Amino acid sequence: MTDAVSSAANSTAANASKTATSSKSLASNFQTFLTLLTTQLQNQDPTSPMDSNQFTQQLVMYSQVEQQIDTNSKLDSLISLSGNQTSNLAMSYLGKNVVLSDGTGQLYGGSADWTYGLANGAKATTLTVKDSNGNVVYSKTADSAGNTAGTHDFKWDGTKNNGETASDGLYTLTVSSTAADGTSIKTSIASRVGVTGVDLSGSSPQLIVGTGEVPLSSVSLVTLPVSSSSSSSSSSSSSSS
The missing domain is CATH 1.10.287 (Helix Hairpins)
Incomplete structure (x- = not known):
């Protein structure tokens, strides 16, 4: 640093x-x-x-x-x-959780979580996970519940399509959804990761999350870690009593 x-x-x-x-x-x-x-x-x-x-x-x-x-x-x-x-x-993002809107998510301890949204009900929705090199490591077709309009949670346990276990790191989720008439449906993707460092060596700062880095432009929301929020609330309650 x-x-x-x-x-x-x-x-x-x-x-x-x-x-x-x-x-x-x-x-x-x-x-x-x-x-x-x-x-x-x-x-x-x-x-x-x-x-x-x-x-x-x-x-x-x-x-x-x-x-x-x-x-x-x-x-x-x-x-x-x-x-x-x-x-x-x-x-200022250090030690905080950020919501990424570019599809990037963090696989850690056998779990990576995303939330995707569909503007309208779909006939078919395909979820594809790629590694940092752009290689497809996992894909699946959403069930009927995952084709309804609104937001949906998607959890990946790190198991690749070939049965191997993916290593911890950053992965990208893409969502392709089509309506009954074959037209594309607008989608959105979000994930929550923790910021552990900031890389200032390049032309623009990069946030260090897990074993990778993401640009500031991919951040749509910044929140305190749940533990910090809980501790603050507990301290306030104790002080009040």
Whole structure:
């Protein structure tokens, strides 16, 4: 975690140094330009003065470059601030349960739980579980109860279609549902996992859940662990009595 934070800090420092170098270079070039301009004006032929439009255009160009460097500097600051805010948000998820809406679920101790929803009643619904490499490890056809409109719980014990036991880790559930006329039915999937760490080494923070990682964008709900909530409630009750 320390290395990740140091990496982010070094990246910010590098951007700041690059902007400072550009500003210094521009200032040096501008000073050289003014020196040349002054020398040319002092030594120009009075009967045939130099065209001032060219110098005016160059001054405008220098001004535009200076403004662009200043804009880039402000953008670097905004990007750095946004990155820090995103990292802080990710860190606040530590030790909490999150609901994932991208189909990702965690198999641990022989159990992985999802909830899927059907917008309308279906004729056929197929549930497919894939590993982190996208390989299908388990699939089944839902029974009649699992084809009704609404939400349904789906529990997988980690047994693959070939009879082998899947190792603990992150798996993805996909739901394919069709109506009697063959049209597709809109589905949704959710699962609850615990956040045990945050990976800040990449361009965007990743939440560590079990043995894998998920992006912040896949989180639709954040809750306290049941044990923590129960402890808080018990403490409040004890204090009241």
